Amino acid sequence: RDAKKDAYWAHHDLALLAYAFWPLGFFRLSLPDEEDMAWFEENYPGWDARYGAIYREWKALGCEDPKSGFQPLQWFAKNGHKIYVDRVSQVPFCPSLSKGASTLRIHEINGKKHSFSDDW
Numbered sequence: 401r402d403a404k405k406d407a408y409w410a411h412h413d414l415a416l417l418a419y420a421f422w423p424l425g426f427f428r429l430s431l432p433d434e435e436d437m438a439w440f441e442e443n444y445p446g447w448d449a450r451y452g453a454i455y456r457e458w459k460a461l462g463c464e465d466p467k468s469g470f471q472p473l474q475w476f477a478k479n480g481h482k483i484y485v486d487r488v489s490q491v492p493f494c495p496s497l498s499k500g501a502s503t504l505r506i507h508e509i510n511g512k513k514h515s516f517s518d519d520w
Contacts, residue, residue, distance in 0.1 A: 417492045420472035484515035
């Protein structure tokens with residue numbers, strides 16, 4: 401059941417984080433335009449209410465213009481959305497925004513805390 405939900409939403413969760421990280425990396429992504437967002441909503445009903453709303457907000461805040469000073473990662477922090485990196489897959493995830501099935505689990509091993517996005 402979780403795999404089916406992840407197959408439908410997890411790549412959208414990851415794309416949102418990739419957009420958030422671009423100012424800190426060596427790559428640049430453009431936000432989806434209205435045509436892209438219409439396609440996503442048509443093919444993934446419910447997409448626009450979650451992801452489209454965030455992308456529109458980021459666009460309004462100047463996400464596409466490096467001179468604006470807008471940092472999507474700061475948006476996550478300001479809105480109370482912590483980002484973790486799964487210890488197994490090394491993929492970032494944000495449990496509070498995720499539509500996928502990932503659930504935050506933190507285990508302490510040899511005095512160090514490790515985040516996991518599932519039991520396995």
